[in-house]
Amino acid sequence: MQREITCNQAINEAIGEEMKRNSTVFLMGEDLYGNPTFGGKPLDLSLKKRVLNTPISEPSFVGAGLGAALTGMRPIVKLMFVDFSLMALDQIINQIAKITYMSGGNAKVPLVIWAPEGASGRSAAQHSQSLEGIFVGTPGLKVITPSTPYDVKGLFKTAIRDNNPVIFLTHKRLNYLKGHVPEEEYLIPFGQGTIKRKGDDVTIVSWLYTLNKSLVAAEQLKNEGISVEVIDLRTLVPLDSKLILDSVKKTGRLVVAEEEAKRGSVASEIAAFVAEEGFQYLKAPIKRVASKNVPIPFAKTMEDFVLPQVGDIVKAVKDII
């Protein structure tokens, strides 16, 4: 039988393996030993010295990650939630993303910033955000957004070995999602999306938790005779633009589905990209399915309404068929 583990476990494995492989890899962040997202503690206690609890000082421990990366280490900086990255954006955008470029390529920044994002049910406006747009809009950052344990592990290992800053976004709702992860080592290159489901009538481009909703929507639509191709981007920077264009060339129709607030989202970026580079293929408007343009509200009725749902994806597809 195939081995199945959760996304959390996949990350633990990736970090543990890379730490053993390379003594310059280390992990820092808040409350790592008790944080369910990290899974409790490093798998191998001999690595404990390189799993470092930080004070609650996001700007400085993120910046410290940069200092360590510049001087021979390969830090993984864990933010408890992506919402708290906003405290550290000067370091991320002004320093981390720019120093390699500003130094004419002399600085090497092998740094991973790992931040869980997304709404996970009544955590309200300051603990539910999806913020990939900010990172995608910042030249100098790679932005990774996996949806399965397999991808999480393979991409995390690639991230750790990359010599550039990587923003690794996971989705809280996927933490305990199980999936096949082989025992053997593997890496997944950045910039390669995958077709999760083949189809002819419409292309849905998605990532993270909304990908799952997209797949459910595609199944529902199949029952109504609509054939949907679903693409999991897996990495937003670099972007597998060819995969998107090829699919749209075939289907002529595009829906981008994700969890950020719609305005200024990566969904907008991808729509704009296709409206610029793939216009000739388009038979219908490009639809974006995303969160409504408000903060995430607390009450479930309202939270559900604000977040993109399967029904919204189904409707978007039907609107352009």
Add this chain to the structure above:
Amino acid sequence: MQREITCNQAINEAIGEEMKRNSTVFLMGEDLYGNPTFGGKPLDLSLKKRVLNTPISEPSFVGAGLGAALTGMRPIVKLMFVDFSLMALDQIINQIAKITYMSGGNAKVPLVIWAPEGASGRSAAQHSQSLEGIFVGTPGLKVITPSTPYDVKGLFKTAIRDNNPVIFLTHKRLNYLKGHVPEEEYLIPFGQGTIKRKGDDVTIVSWLYTLNKSLVAAEQLKNEGISVEVIDLRTLVPLDSKLILDSVKKTGRLVVAEEEAKRGSVASEIAAFVAEEGFQYLKAPIKRVASKNVPIPFAKTMEDFVLPQVGDIVKAVKDII
């Protein structure tokens, strides 16, 4: 003869007038008395008590602006450059933008954050950014981007009187631009773009300094027989979406021109919006003219190459004609 003043003077007038009109209006920020962008000192020295120099503590003086706004004041918080807003984004995005919503509409936040942005010639990567995308992508903020002294003054006064957080972006290159500003009081409502130049073949949507380049491009294109309509959005949130759609309906072609790095820019948002809502009008791909996807480099040769130039706008228009 019509009175002409600079954008800097227009802001000074707007602030001075509103401070006199309402004793709860005050200005805080770094080095205000010597800062050329503020123009040296308040016009009326009786207002000095309400022009407050802050320590270099962006997160906290921006957050203090919120505290003051919640308790009966109408603060204008000046950031020396928008680049430094990144230090204060937790306050701006997690607190300021969300508290009205999170409190069920009970919090009133009459707060203006004024930040000059853009490249002004060899200021390099940390002093040249255009970051409207971050603010436009944050529900709960109004985002204002005027291009003329007239608009600067009228919109700034409206911003001060608004009971919601307003991000007021000016462009450093426009500080000393002169234009007509009447002596009489006037206000300009948010959400109304203007057609700067009428045309039939292509619509250029633009704002801030790139608007000027767009107008020059339109003039050049006229000489080649291409009739360009140029829209100055003036405010990005709220967005005058009707003005954009009406124009695209007429011309069938759209170029969005602005200074952010292209990926994840507001240009992308507007392109995505039109690809969704105005697809039926489009005769050609939507073009985005923006900065290239790198930080702003120091040397002039490279800086010029990275920034959107008149020639780039001309070329984009011709590409879709």
Add this chain to the structure above:
Amino acid sequence: MNISKSKLINMYEKMVQIRLFEEEIIKLIGLGQPLGMAHLYIGEEAVAVGVCSNFLDDDYIVSTHRGHGHCIAKGVKIKYMMAELFQKKTGTNKGKGGSMHIADFTVGMLGACGIVGGGIPIATGSGLSIKLRETNQVAAAFFGDGATNQGTFHESLNMASIWKLPVLYICENNLYGMFTPASYALSVQDVSKKAEAYGIPGVTVNGMDVIDVYEVTNQAVKRARNGLGPTLIECKTYRYYEHYGSSTDSFYRTKEECEKWKQRDPIKNFRIRLINDGVLTEDKLYGIEEKVNAEIEEAVKFAEESPNPNPEDALEDLFV
């Protein structure tokens, strides 16, 4: 103690309100009622009440993720808080905020805050507002030991000091920030020591003793109202429950430590003191407890019977 009898009674009642409100939450969680992320304040009641008993309605406070105690102490109505936790339209925040964002501007409660360190500048700004408006109000920022390592703590205390703002900085040092001991994360033992770095008074007080907290705060409020500027007050205290939720299992704290602190329970000991000092009889105290119990019961009923927000209500209240 030269605190009026009515004030003492009021303080006791507030503490009991906080305790019973949260015990009700624990009960409700046990019953499977989804209340969101509730960070319980039980054990720390003396701090909120000792501080806020010095305030008038138009004084301001800014709270934290652990905000119920501050809300109740500042006068937010329990039934609207309960309705908020129940995600109802009648909640303090119309169901949009939840536990971490309860606010009530009518009683100067400017908001709980889910971002550690995020509220400190806001309180500082309300102090600046007081100074600019030249009123006699004061403001207080509540924050934990963990939050003192956030840059906003430093920046805000500096600003409050140079501008002599009428702000009280109340550190609730409950020895841990989530699972991290203050003794690990903090470079000094007493947070109050950091006051010197800003040229302002700093005091450490027994956060399990409401009278101690009250009196130290009282001095600081006087200073503030007299234009002498901010004070940093560190209250050593303890949370009985886990970082959030209703569990008491801690992998990072010993049972003995918890038990030791519970011996110092702020309510139990204040109760004994009130009886011993002849302020109130056991009967009267019991009467207060009964009254609060009824209040809580009523609040739950109100919350249960209140209407849910409509999904589309989510689109309202972004701007006013």
Add this chain to the structure above:
Amino acid sequence: MNISKSKLINMYEKMVQIRLFEEEIIKLIGLGQPLGMAHLYIGEEAVAVGVCSNFLDDDYIVSTHRGHGHCIAKGVKIKYMMAELFQKKTGTNKGKGGSMHIADFTVGMLGACGIVGGGIPIATGSGLSIKLRETNQVAAAFFGDGATNQGTFHESLNMASIWKLPVLYICENNLYGMFTPASYALSVQDVSKKAEAYGIPGVTVNGMDVIDVYEVTNQAVKRARNGLGPTLIECKTYRYYEHYGSSTDSFYRTKEECEKWKQRDPIKNFRIRLINDGVLTEDKLYGIEEKVNAEIEEAVKFAEESPNPNPEDALEDLFV
């Protein structure tokens, strides 16, 4: 002073390099050469040189917007710096950085930094790296008086303290942050006093005296290399020119104040001392100055003759 003669000579030479490099910049600005935003270090040379003379090539420093002095003191080659200011392909940063971003990782200079307070965490992280790699290196963060009001100062000193990082925090207190007096913006008179808030040593030193700076730093470096953790060193100093550019007109400083500080000129006085102490003759010193002059001349020539970057070079170096 028990500093070797060769070290003293080296220190003098470095200070002269900084001074003449920047005087050349002033000349070039006067001639209309566009060099970008140059924040001049003239007047503060004793700090960079006094500190960095304690370092080896593999020790680290992180600098500020006012970085030329730190770069030169840490061993960055003048001709590549000049080429950078000339926006040339041969510059330290290939023309992509300019004055505020000069970096040279081969000599442990991790970068100037245009964001006030932005470099402090980076230096702290390089200290963490040293600790994790278990080497004998040290790191230093330079920052101004203004930067100490940024939250990163507070957070970083706390982290360095609890982890006992080998980091020196060097505050260049030149009495002003841009146009704002430190006496207005800072809640204490001496920045070094803030060290107590982090349980680490703090020293104020005469930043116009390179030997004083050297010796205090020397102690701190020893502490750091011995695993005893960070030190905060405040150097009182003065910039002779305006916040940036080559003007000397200040609306916020008096001519008298400037003159008073120039009396204490770090180079002039060190020169006299070297002669008086018999370390070097006037002739030899003059020889050093001549040598540096020639070096600067050569650097300008190199910069002038270097090729401009191609526009498309702008697309390179985003990732490595």
